[in-house]
Amino acid sequence: MKTVRLSILASTIFGVLSSPALANQSTVDAISQFHLNYAVKDNFAARNGTDCAKLGADWASCNKAVITLTNNGEAVTDKDWAIYFHSIRPVLEVANDQFKVTHIMGDLHKLEPTEKFTGFPAKQVVEIPVVNEYWQLFVTDVLPRWYVTSEGATAKVIANTDTEDLLQFVTPLDGQWKRTPDDKNILMTAEARFEKNSDVNALNLATLRGQIIPTPQKVKISGQDVDLSKGVKLDLSALGADAQEAVKSRFALLGVKEGRYPIRTEIAVKDFVGNEAISGAYQLRIEANEAVITGFDQAGVFYGLQSLLSLIPSSGQQKIAQLEAKDAPRFDYRAIQLDVGRNFHSKDAVLRLLDQMSAYKLNKFHFHLTDDEGWRIEIPGLPELTDIGSKRCHDLSEKTCLLPQLGSGPDSNNNGSGHFSRTDYIDILKYAKARQIEVIPEIDMPAHARAAVISMEARYERLNKEGKNQEANQYRLLDPTDTSNTTGVQFYNRTGYLNPCLDSSRNFVDKVIGEIQQMHKEAGVPLNTWHFGGDEAKNIYLGAGYTDQEKPEAGKGIIDQSKQDKPWAKSQVCQNMIKEGKVADVEHLSSFFGIEVSKLVKAHGIGTMQAWQDGLKDAKNAAEFATDHVNVNFWDTLYWGGFDSINDWANKGFRVIASNPDYVYLDFPYEVNPAESGYYWGTRFSDERKIFSFAPDNMPQNAETSLDRDGNPFNAKSDKPWPGAYGLSAQLWSEVVRTDNQMEYMIYPRMIAVAERAWHRAGWEQDYQAGREYKGGETHQVDVKALDKDWTRFANLLGHRELAKLDKAGISYRLPVPGARVVGGKLETNTSFPGMVVEYSTDGGKNWQHYDDKARPQVSGEVQVRTASPDGKRFSRVDSVKA
Template structure:
């Protein structure tokens, strides 16, 4: 055989072997993808039961036990050449099995793989893998779906049993594993405890609710006669721009009110002088509804729109379209009334955002804070920087991350999921136009210098592409990392140094200037000039250097023990940053985030944008608001109240910042509605925030909230501040989307809670007290707050939600959360109630085969196991079912 033929044979043989190996790899992947998976939390108090969480390096020495069970329905698996990838939002610290190990990749992405001691999984067999994780697992959404398997060069596949949004199919019931600590004082919400909680809220009759506008006006007088809008309305909207007039006409039509030339007249005009001294603010209006005509006088176009929305608010759920005659004088409490939406962690569609904006406009929200970028994705097209969306807008299993970011948050190995997606330039312009027509200002947030991994990885892909093309200077233009920086740092959500763009590079400032320029151009084209730039700025730190950890050489009780000599601050080993500090341009590494914020503020000002906004911790090392380049600087204040936020808020206001109240423990909608493991959300700030809690929040007297709520562990706390409080500039409610993957889940988390915050942002209630320096509110002891007035106010509002607003959400196609009813049995009779009176309750005594409408306890006799649920006003949707034994 000659050398040429031998070479051909060798190539053919190698190709055949490779093909065979690839086929074997794919066979393993295909078979494991059919495994059954079960995940069970076994001990959330592991430190109390013999696990040395401190030695494992757990934050505050807190860890939990869980067990993964894999069931093999097919042939035996003997190969060790495979791995299962999953999203672990709490890092796995230990595997109590020598057959497996967990390897943390980046963020929450973790790989479970066999060790050399793996003994295989027999045909039809199962294997249990006990693990120890950091912190606790208290809600089912701590476990992410779409685990996937890889082997060699095979195409990854999702394990079918985890490919679901119904996590109960593979996550075992939590049972009694719902407490964070042994003395956790929270109340688990089941049928009986929920009944007790709801029992003080009575159902009000229609006459009591007649003439009620949401949000509540400053002053209203309701008259005896009704105005009949069923004949249609004639809208006289010369006071509005064409876009705003078109938008409000659409709202009337969608609400079931036709537009008729001879219909009920609604006359509008603007007059800044007509409001009187007290009401002369943007958004103020007077509304007079007579039997034959309504008149709205707005301070501005926003006031006219709000008056028109107040008319729509009065429409009853029964479709009669008869509303009370009345006279209202109204003005907003805060000029900043915001809703924040994160589309970076999981993408949410343009259509869902449009639906949301319609409802926010109806509730007089005037700011949409649009979180477009984070570690997990970049969601807006930027001309000239295609990698930002082509790489940073996608998630898939590409370990090189040259084509996409690695999967996070249960997104799976392919791009056909909510981990992937972005808004085109035109999409964004369309959203801004839509918002502007409804008097909503869009504030884009491009988060930096931390939470910037999507930008960092995308610009590295750009750098590599251009370097290969021999275009070095172009490649360097927007590079966001210093290649000398090999700092070992861990972000709050477990990312490495790629989570932080380097604030010391001129290319980083060139990048920010480019992004500001392009987004400003989009706003200009949309007809809404960009007035505020949101810098982000939060969490630029190494979490391992926090108070919950200490060095093994000098351990502190109750902390996780680490080798602190291996931990760095962000950018600590960047030679560029080291030189800046040596040259005296910045004090130290700690000051770099604020230094970068100051630099960006000057760029923002140079673009003619007069206001910069940030999460307050990103500006903490600046002297005060006057240090920045913009005329105004606002902060989203997100210190948790019971950890001192009732006091630190004053510091920011007294330094000249416009404080937007954004407290996690009251107005974060990514937290669960109630203390029940089946609810969705993170819970680091509180175990629950429902409509009632948000409604009862006092945003302009933060210490007051100590009397009306509890801390994360369900315990009372006390609050006071001796400092002056100039007052908040606004209130914002937030939805971070780590656990919110779909549009349906997004709407579940936002609605109807956002309406409770809209009420507090627009209207100051009688039970809210003025801030008084030195006044201490002690939960469970002091009684400064008028509880009877608060209960009466909430009862009114809860009835408006249950009897009117939920039906409107149905009409607009919003998939809001229906509250789970409370129930108990007394003397063989079923007693049931619901948090939002007016919603229908159903029960079943045959395990859900048939359902009956609940009326009153006197007529409802039940025996044995009973299921209960609430029903949407349109009868198409149901709450989660609760079991009453």
């Protein structure tokens, strides 16, 4: 018996060991240890012999790159494997017949062997040349966490791609930074940066005395100081208890203790007349024996206190200038938009953001909670939205999670996954309210809705299996008759659009609005504004950059457009609505749905609906919507006509919020350098100085102080009336912003320049005048000397004071890379924010020395430079200059 049992046991063990799953796992394990490298080879492929048009590239533009796999182990000959990888640029061709690439969904692609595959030889390198659409100019165009799978095996990330340090597997793009050969942008080398910074002089600290950010309307500074080092005695009776705690925490953060000096608050509406009598207006009087903040309302009191806090030095003696200030906000709407749908950002990071917004008097937090890649808020009664829609993992059936996207890899242990519970959201609402900030939730639809669509399909299948067909269909977002072949701007198929013709879609919207509104009620914060989203409900392959193969047009990607459909074109429900005359055609469905949603918003007692402007483009005017007000985030680039088209929206009765990508998209790079991060379809850079120079209430003016995407001047004028902007909003989209540290790097310190323009109209900004033309490089109507002087003041305040406050708050802001040059063998450096510490190294970064401009060091060979944070704990990206 023992022998038989041993034989059976041996047979069982042998069978397990020789099973295909274990063999496949061995292959996965081996490939996951390969060294992967990605190198961009040619961004001008169309000019160098590649027929990008024939490959179907948008605007016939494509680039060449090489994927290199180095096998340092034993040979791998098994063909049962696939490498999944994330690429925001569609792969158009593979120039190695042993491999093929298939687009899966969104940015997810699959690399696998063909029948001609001969294996990965031991200790050998295999190169896989590919052609991608468009160009790749910044390192963040390449996404991390490439992973290997095989039938029955556990997916594994290729080890050297499991990182946020992309240069671990991406060859630096130093020679590949131009979009076209005649790209006029200037590469920000150390020398170019030195030249750019050269007109920003370091100011005497005495000239910064009494300076408040954002700049008040009127300030009268006296010659005396008040010493707060012995502490302050706060009378915050004009504020609610929650706001009092927020103010006290800011005083404590800046090191001001409780003590003797009285700071008194009051609300006195009668003290404000004319244009001063608006929400947020305040008067600040700092005298030897006390400081008094008088507000038009609680918001005014709060902002007056923030102005006093702005004066407090970040280190050293706590002396502030005696002064009198009268101030009021420029715009009612001063916003930061944060996308947590593409990649999730933590509650702690959101609370830190709200703290900084309040310190700089920003009052609207536009919370982009959903997108194709993720649903980020718990909705009672619809558990699939977070059980499935908030998670990404390698489940090709999408029964347990969404497909991996945007560098999340096969696992749910990173910021590709995550959501806010009801309690989290309520906490955020309360925290924002205490800081005079309105939270505006955005549930994006009808496009950018894939997370919701897939989640509700899972709900449908679950309930249908239980025989609850009516309940299963209650919130279904897809029409099963819709076979439309359509692709969104980020390459999702028809599952990326909820169907606007279904009653169940309206049921879903009504349910979500109601549940989020209930959270606001529990937080004691009314839901005043509902953001509908509405953007990009189109098929990208029917766009202007593609042409049909039957009648090809030069300079466009050649495809079979006869196989392409507009969204919902084959939905029987939508076709019936068109036949019944309820909507003109499928192109009008997005705006139609916006109007329908506005009725639901009004029924919930919410006074304002908001959307991205293209989602409402087919509505005649704002009066077609049910809500009292309709806000539009205007996101046309200026140089593509936005200087004129923005007027159209304002003249239709919409409250226009300037949200222009070429100025205030914070997911765009800070400077033209491949080592920086971000998307760049609207501009190649947007730094603090550029944002500071933005004239949001006279769009044509910006033609004199800005350039287009390729670094060329442009002309701008509009002959139309301009009723004026309702507000200014800066956006952080999170496609390539995966972590909280990356989020803060992109937002700060640019947010402070956004706050300056949202709160304060500068003297160099001109009134809009219909018919006035601004020609870049030709006309000189803007007082650029006044602008440069104003920027120099602001830049010095950032370098000497504000960055240190961000340090105290634990913000992982971007430190500006210094400019540097060597003249006569001596090193010279500067920074965009005078007052910052610069360090240099002459031994490849082994040892760093403090740079002193008064004693410029003699150097030779290559010299590395970097800036240090005021607290000395963090450093900028390193650059170098040669003697």
